Amino acid sequence: MVGIVGYGSYLPRYRIKAEEIAHQWGMDPETIKRGLLLKEKTVPAPDEDTVTIAVEASRNALKRAGIDPGEIGAVYVGSESHPYAVKPSGTIVAEALGITPEVHIADYEFACKAGTEAMWVGYSIVKAGEVKYALSVGADTSQGAPGDALEYSASAGGSAFIFGGEGVVAEVVETYSYTTDTPDFWRREGAFYPRHGGRFTGEPAYFKHILGAGRGIMQKAGLKPADFAYAVFHMPNGKFPLTVGKRLGFLREQLDPGWIVPLMGNTYSGSSPTGLSATFDVSKPGELILLVSFGSGAGSDAFVFRMTERINEVREKAVKVKELLEYSPIYLNYGLYAKFRGKIIMNS
Amino acid sequence: MPVPRYKREIPQRYRLEASKCKSCGKVLFPPRLVCPKCGSREFEGVRLSDGGKIVTFTVIRVAPEQFADQTPYVVAVVELGDGVRITAQVVDCRPEEVEIGKPVRLVFRKIQEEGKTGILCYGYKCVLSSLG
Numbered sequence A: 001m002v003g004i005v006g007y008g009s010y011l012p013r014y015r016i017k018a019e020e021i022a023h024q025w026g027m028d029p030e031t032i033k034r035g036l037l038l039k040e041k042t043v044p045a046p047d048e049d050t051v052t053i054a055v056e057a058s059r060n061a062l063k064r065a066g067i068d069p070g071e072i073g074a075v076y077v078g079s080e081s082h083p084y085a086v087k088p089s090g091t092i093v094a095e096a097l098g099i100t101p102e103v104h105i106a107d108y109e110f111a112c113k114a115g116t117e118a119m120w121v122g123y124s125i126v127k128a129g130e131v132k133y134a135l136s137v138g139a140d141t142s143q144g145a146p147g148d149a150l151e152y153s154a155s156a157g158g159s160a161f162i163f164g165g166e167g168v169v170a171e172v173v174e175t176y177s178y179t180t181d182t183p184d185f186w187r188r189e190g191a192f193y194p195r196h197g198g199r200f201t202g203e204p205a206y207f208k209h210i211l212g213a214g215r216g217i218m219q220k221a222g223l224k225p226a227d228f229a230y231a232v233f234h235m236p237n238g239k240f241p242l243t244v245g246k247r248l249g250f251l252r253e254q255l256d257p258g259w260i261v262p263l264m265g266n267t268y269s270g271s272s273p274t275g276l277s278a279t280f281d282v283s284k285p286g287e288l289i290l291l292v293s294f295g296s297g298a299g300s301d302a303f304v305f306r307m308t309e310r311i312n313e314v315r316e317k318a319v320k321v322k323e324l325l326e327y328s329p330i331y332l333n334y335g336l337y338a339k340f341r342g343k344i345i346m347n348s
Numbered sequence B: 001m002p003v004p005r006y007k008r009e010i011p012q013r014y015r016l017e018a019s020k021c022k023s024c025g026k027v028l029f030p031p032r033l034v035c036p037k038c039g040s041r042e043f044e045g046v047r048l049s050d051g052g053k054i055v056t057f058t059v060i061r062v063a064p065e066q067f068a069d070q071t072p073y074v075v076a077v078v079e080l081g082d083g084v085r086i087t088a089q090v091v092d093c094r095p096e097e098v099e100i101g102k103p104v105r106l107v108f109r110k111i112q113e114e115g116k117t118g119i120l121c122y123g124y125k126c127v128l129s130s131l132g
């Protein structure tokens, strides 16, 4: 049996409320909050980036896995905000965790699904017998252009998953991927902020690919929505995952534990992985969980997990997502937020 | 920071690797070649614990140029679980939250950027968070 032997998450302590951003741009806060179902989002501290978030999430995953980091044979970090354009984030993450030098390292990029790509490959090489354990991370510190709808959602955080064949917490029952060339959201080399196709990002992009991957994996596995305890879908805003879940035939209570976007925002490569981590936090042995990511460009990775008895042993060994979300947030005004995110032009 | 020095200090900056004197047991951080207590040159590698408490601290309001945009910020002397004292910045807090005796946890953070095009330097800082 191959699956996840340890999982962990990390979210920054800083937050900005949706109304603070709305006031800045003369928008009606209630319209924004109702339209996007977003209350606030995480903001990375000035000394946090994808690498530091990945390290903290991975340390939590290691606490639950209880393994020697030196036995990890692969480190894959998925993000659309790697701090270096050339030099893999994984090199720094692996060094900080004491995994180097006998390790295969690669960074992944695919808009918001880079995290599940890292998971897909990590799982596959463990299953192939190439390495004993693989560490897969989805983490981001994404930016939305000032005044753009994305500014209400683009946030920071991440989750890490260690795949292995012994001491499995969540067995991988099935995988499926669904991808096309769909230019719904992009950032050209050298551009600071991404651009998107407005309404085009919905039906032909997010919904088509998540529905395609969701239906595809259930057919492949011979499962139906009622067989699952929970389902997690990528969360670009509050509304999309609830709508796509309903269209696939899931009930609201199946989505609730992983639907953390109203307080977290969209952590991009860390979005559905952190929803999965929050769902593991409340799951019981034997339960089935569906995960479907979405990355613009566009594609979806889908996984079916079955929880084992070991979830009860590891759950309390690291901080839970709900605790990270609720622990004493420090709220920023727009000015401090702009300074934290490097949106102010300084005299260099 | 010059790249060779940064690279050399990675074990202590990233993983809190210290050296423990084989003859008197003193833990040295950063590691040294000669034990200042007994003069021995024989050490074994140990990793410091990532939890401790604040022994004393100061709030920096006028900072060197490269840290000027972070003021006011807190720098503390922290005693770790193994009795070793380190100096580190305390982040993710308002200065008024910091008190002597409060528990802290070491986290992995960016320490500085070498301008817009140089290397990124990472290392340890502290947070007050009681979250594991």
Ligand SMILES: [Zn+2]
Pocket: B021, B022, B023, B024, B025, B026, B035, B036, B037, B038, B039, B040
């Ligand atoms: Zn000595």
